[in-house]
Amino acid sequence: MLLLHLSDIHFRKGEVGTAMDPNAHLRNELLLDAVAQCQKIGATPEAVLVSGDIAFGGDVDEYAYALDWLDKLCTQCGTTLSAVFTIPGNHDVVRNIAGRRLIQALHHDIKSASVAALDGVLRGLLSDPETLRLLYESIGPYNTFAGQFFCDLLPPERTIAHRDLVLNDGSILRVSGFNSAFVSSAADKAGDLFVDPACTQLIRERGVEHLVMCHHPYNWLRQGDVLRDFLNDVARIHLFGHEHTNRIEMGQDWVRIAASAAHPDRTEPGWEPGYNLIELSVDGQDGERKLNIRSHVRVWQQRPGEFRAKTHRGSDFFGQSIRLDAWTSPQPSQAPAAPTAPSVAVAADEPIKPEAARSDPMDTLRDISVRFFKLTLSQKSAIAGKLNLLEEEDANQPDFERFRRVFVRARDRGLVGDLDREIKEVAAKGR
Incomplete structure (x- = not known):
């Protein structure tokens, strides 16, 4: 690293x-x-x-x-x-x-x-x-x-x-x-x-x-x-x-x-x-x-x-x-019997990366967030409103906190893909 x-x-x-x-x-x-x-x-x-x-x-x-x-x-x-x-x-x-x-x-x-x-x-x-x-x-x-x-x-x-x-x-x-x-x-x-x-x-x-x-x-x-x-x-x-x-x-x-x-x-x-x-x-x-x-x-x-x-x-x-303290990497998860995507061949001498102890819960959101924050305040608010990711309790919060909550809710409600698509569409119109 x-x-x-x-x-x-x-x-x-x-x-x-x-x-x-x-x-x-x-x-x-x-x-x-x-x-x-x-x-x-x-x-x-x-x-x-x-x-x-x-x-x-x-x-x-x-x-x-x-x-x-x-x-x-x-x-x-x-x-x-x-x-x-x-x-x-x-x-x-x-x-x-x-x-x-x-x-x-x-x-x-x-x-x-x-x-x-x-x-x-x-x-x-x-x-x-x-x-x-x-x-x-x-x-x-x-x-x-x-x-x-x-x-x-x-x-x-x-x-x-x-x-x-x-x-x-x-x-x-x-x-x-x-x-x-x-x-x-x-x-x-x-x-x-x-x-x-x-x-x-x-x-x-x-x-x-x-x-x-x-x-x-x-x-x-x-x-x-x-x-x-x-x-x-x-x-x-x-x-x-x-x-x-x-x-x-x-x-x-x-x-x-x-x-x-x-x-x-x-x-x-x-x-x-x-x-x-x-x-x-x-x-x-x-x-x-x-x-x-x-x-x-x-x-x-x-x-x-x-x-x-x-x-x-x-x-x-x-x-x-x-x-460092003693620690053993978790065993890799068993692959599903019927994969939903084509398998990828791995060379016999290619090392298999150990499974992580845990992952950062915001990892999947960070690239999307950087693109989101490049939009105007009105564009960000419109996207959040369209996906129903703003709540009444957000009204008195500073902008950075309101939009952080938008991302957390999108993750928790399975709407990250929708949020990503809306951001790309708005950004494309602004070019």
Whole structure:
């Protein structure tokens, strides 16, 4: 499995798409390098992980540009836009909303809570319909963007974005994206941001390995020490952004990667744009399984300008093997006696892929969702209404939540094919 990891792209309104965009050349070089590296590795990315700060100021136009560029990146790397998985960063927060007096009062209540009371305060605020709306209002444009990838966030039940990917032995890599920006504003400082209590409730399961993403590193979080100790026990890979400095730490049971910024400010000391490619494979079986991790850190050098590998003891990747818990792949299901479709011959020496432990319930919907979100609001509403996929209870929900419910209902009612057909017909008429 290959993962492409980006962070802190900072698409900035007034710059991106203009003749004087200071990062146009750099973005193009990153795209060219990513394509070349995928070809060199011999794999296409299973997921494109963006650990926050997609936008610079949380503006809808910034997300529109981000969508076009990510689409181009995914296509040229051999995958699709549905591979994108995102979390919010502090630049995805609309600052003039987060700075409102009532929201700042809520931030103050959280920041002034004692260590013992903090989880209770957060649970209370994120369970109350009015306060949860206020705390998440500032990432409204982000949620609209992230909704097409089913990475949108809405307390109290959906404060973490999840996606399951299938490793080569049929076990699951569970990607969990945290929101460390819901108490973010112009007043941010190290040690004064938060994650919600759900982030310390990931559970270990046989046949499931965890990869976690959080925009802010541990030193920026009030619960940073507690979160780090917890994740060291349950998660194999930890990805961060925000500080614009690439760094890899390898423990016995985990690998922690702090990403370079794809677009750091050129006035920053040690300006060093970059991104990461992460190869994963499982060797062995039953009680002798190991997760092999190869982290390719790509950094920008000047004179001559090009992306190159950050090296480790003469190697152009950072490698680690982590012993995994015992797990046996389920036996393949028995084929039906009378297949309804022609059988396909399999070469005798062709390996049979192990059956997955479980599959992501949104997998079949993600490609359709990306196409759906390219339609206008009126077109999306008309399709949902035609298929009776909107309910009265949706009326007061934000658009991203209403349309998420449309997809869940289509899946549950066996209408995914109908929804797909309607989307294609409307899109075709718009050409």
